[in-house]
């Protein structure tokens with residue numbers, strides 16, 4: 721009913737030459753693993769090299785951010801049209817590192833999501849609670865709020881191109897993974913928010929990933945959960961063996 725998506729998020733790692741080498745290493749390891757979509761979201765400067773290296777394989781290339789305006793005086797930013805012309809198919813939006821370090825808000829996440837979708841990109845929209853918010857008992861409220869804010873003014877038709885990644889902030893890059901039950905519960909809150917906005921059918925068809933220290937050891941258990949339809953993977957996506965093992969777990 722809904723497709724698994726295993727997506728790497730390289731963050732600020734890998735030069736173009738290293739990107740090419742890593743993708744060449746990964747290609748034979750993930751070849752024929754067609755029960756999920758396989759995506760690598762890479763730094764903007766790596767996009768041409770990554771697209772060249774991934775040509776003819778089942779690896780798709782994504783960006784890590786997109787600006788919400790079509791063009792203009794936004795020094796340092798990259799538009800959706802630029803990404804599309806470069807051959808990018810996916811884009812990560814609202815990653816917690818962008819929210820934490822670069823002033824990303826629920827409103828700019830929404831604007832970026834609309835810009836990406838209107839340009840025909842697939843948006844991987846990230847939501848997630850901090851440890852403090854979890855301990856205060858706000859996880860459900862927060863996840864539903866972030867999801868609804870991100871998807872404001874998105875059409876039912878556009879939801880086909882929306883993937884939501886539930887990424888508890890306390891689990892990203894920390895080595896602390898949510899338990900499979902916590903991941904399932906968080907993803908369930910996200911799906912419930914989608915259902916409240918778009919109805920049960922669209923919610924049932926929307927891919928909701930888990931992200932936060934997913935690796936080759938814990939992927940199978942996380943991915944076995946009803947509401948976990950894939951992963952957004954940081955650290956482990958920088959190693960061909962670990963990433964391909966996660967792809968295997970999604971088969």
Ligand code: PEP
Pocket residue numbers: 729731815887891892893894895931932933934952953954955956
């Ligand atoms: C991420 O960058 O989205 C992420 C989940 O990182 P890590 O897998 O390293 O925790």
